[in-house]
Amino acid sequence: MFTTPRLVAIALCAALNFAIGNIVYLVKLPVFLDSVGTILCVLLIAPDVMAAIACAFIAGFIGVILTGLVLNPFLPWFMLTVLAIVLVSALLTARFIGTFRMRPMPVARLAGAVVLCGIVTGIVAAIVSAPVVVYLFGGVTGSGSAFVVAFFLKTGEQLLNSALLAGFTTEPIDKTLQVLLAGLLYRATPQDFIAMLRPASARPAA
Amino acid sequence: MTPNGAVIFGLVVVAASVAAASPLGFAVVAALVLAFAIAGGGRKAATALLWSAGIVAPLALFMGLVWVVIVGRAPAEIAAGVEGSRIAAAAYVAVICARLFIIAFVVQAAFQHFAGATPLRFVRGLTVPLTVKKLLVLTLSLIETLLQAVDRARTALIVSGTITRQFSLRNLRHGWILIQTVWLTVITIAIGRTRDKWPTEGTLTLLDNALSAPAGRRFAAADLIWITLAVAALASALGLR
Numbered sequence: 001m002f003t004t005p006r007l008v009a010i011a012l013c014a015a016l017n018f019a020i021g022n023i024v025y026l027v028k029l030p031v032f033l034d035s036v037g038t039i040l041c042v043l044l045i046a047p048d049v050m051a052a053i054a055c056a057f058i059a060g061f062i063g064v065i066l067t068g069l070v071l072n073p074f075l076p077w078f079m080l081t082v083l084a085i086v087l088v089s090a091l092l093t094a095r096f097i098g099t100f101r102m103r104p105m106p107v108a109r110l111a112g113a114v115v116l117c118g119i120v121t122g123i124v125a126a127i128v129s130a131p132v133v134v135y136l137f138g139g140v141t142g143s144g145s146a147f148v149v150a151f152f153l154k155t156g157e158q159l160l161n162s163a164l165l166a167g168f169t170t171e172p173i174d175k176t177l178q179v180l181l182a183g184l185l186y187r188a189t190p191q192d193f194i195a196m197l198r199p200a201s202a203r204p205a206a
Numbered sequence: 207m208t209p210n211g212a213v214i215f216g217l218v219v220v221a222a223s224v225a226a227a228s229p230l231g232f233a234v235v236a237a238l239v240l241a242f243a244i245a246g247g248g249r250k251a252a253t254a255l256l257w258s259a260g261i262v263a264p265l266a267l268f269m270g271l272v273w274v275v276i277v278g279r280a281p282a283e284i285a286a287g288v289e290g291s292r293i294a295a296a297a298y299v300a301v302i303c304a305r306l307f308i309i310a311f312v313v314q315a316a317f318q319h320f321a322g323a324t325p326l327r328f329v330r331g332l333t334v335p336l337t338v339k340k341l342l343v344l345t346l347s348l349i350e351t352l353l354q355a356v357d358r359a360r361t362a363l364i365v366s367g368t369i370t371r372q373f374s375l376r377n378l379r380h381g382w383i384l385i386q387t388v389w390l391t392v393i394t395i396a397i398g399r400t401r402d403k404w405p406t407e408g409t410l411t412l413l414d415n416a417l418s419a420p421a422g423r424r425f426a427a428a429d430l431i432w433i434t435l436a437v438a439a440l441a442s443a444l445g446l447r
């Protein structure tokens with residue numbers, strides 16, 4: 001399962017998770033994009049689903065630990081969210097790898113796939129993240145969703161429900177953007193590299 | 207202190223901060239982490255303290271705004287259906303912030319103990335499978351490659367007028383070009399290294415030998431002392447709830 005090219009892919013995707021935060025900071029974009037490498041790792045190693053899940057989770061885990069040590073010490077608490085994103089990506093998003101690499105780009109089909117996968121990933125991530133957001137951050141993570149939480153709390157909703165509802169409004173948007181970026185990066189990846197990640201039996205004949 | 211000791215100490219302290227609920231409980235855990243930071247870095251403990259405060263302060267302000275100013279009562283009061291008070295909300299915010307501060311502080315304090323060690327030496331000292339060590343080293347190496355690629359690509363795209371240094375609509379439109387450029391650069395480097403450079407130079411074999419060489423004892427005497435104190439702090443935090 002862990003061939004040298006796959007170890008390189010895991011390390012690359014973990015490094016991408018870490019470094020992409022730097023990129024969005026440098027171009028001053030108001031988004032997070034902390035799981036693009038994780039989703040991309042699944043796409044690169046699919047259709048071997050088990051290997052894709054294992055490799056992508058390890059990539060997400062390492063990325064989260066390193067980011068937690070250097071930039072954001074609270075990120076490792078969202079490890080279960082990483083696992084949830086990996087599972088959704090392996091079981092749903094990976095079904096569209098053919099669409100992502102189609103030439104010319106089927107814009108409508110790609111957009112539909114990205115929106116579907118992004119919304120499902122976002123909803124699942126919101127559900128899994130809510131208990132961590134509630135217990136560790138008291139429902140407030142320092143992003144704009146805090147005011148959405150405040151709104152629901154003011155209406156008398158319990159804290160967990162408020163965090164969940166706030167997550168449902170923000171996570172699908174964020175994850176749709178991340179699925180889009182991961183899909184476009186997968187599309188841009190040279191076939192040479194993707195072939196190295198597949199087992200010899202699954203590679204197309206020369 | 208050994209890497210293994212630092213990891214276990216950190217995990218136990220995080221558990222203690224999660225378990226703590228009273229001011230005295232937080233004070234015990236914080237005092238332990240402060241002693242740990244001073245033991246590892248001397249005066250640099252102040253840097254760790256300020257960095258941690260800097261991470262938590264914006265969150266604290268945000269939480270204060272939401273809970274004290276907007277909502278005006280604590281979660282327990284909402285759950286009980288009572289009118290509640292801003293004082294209870296402020297106390298709730300203080301508990302959350304104390305917890306977050308200790309988590310951030312213990313990570314920085316642990317860094318102080320390994321300020322003189324290279325990442326390779328730190329990873330070598332961990333008691334984890336060789337594949338995990340190799341992955342950590344490869345990831346750190348590729349992070350460096352990625353950040354250099356980001357720097358070069360960003361400079362080139364700014365010079366060409368494709369993106370700007372500050373936030374702009376142009377960055378929203380063309381930020382993707384920077385990401386794609388960086389990714390293609392790094393993929394090309396990764397293919398070259400995996401297929402040609404590393405097999406020719408025997409790099410991965412050398413790395414395996416370096417990572418599997420004995421790195422000293424798994425735990426030092428100091429580790430056991432600090433871990434024992436952390437367990438005592440955890441017990442205190444639980445007892446003082």
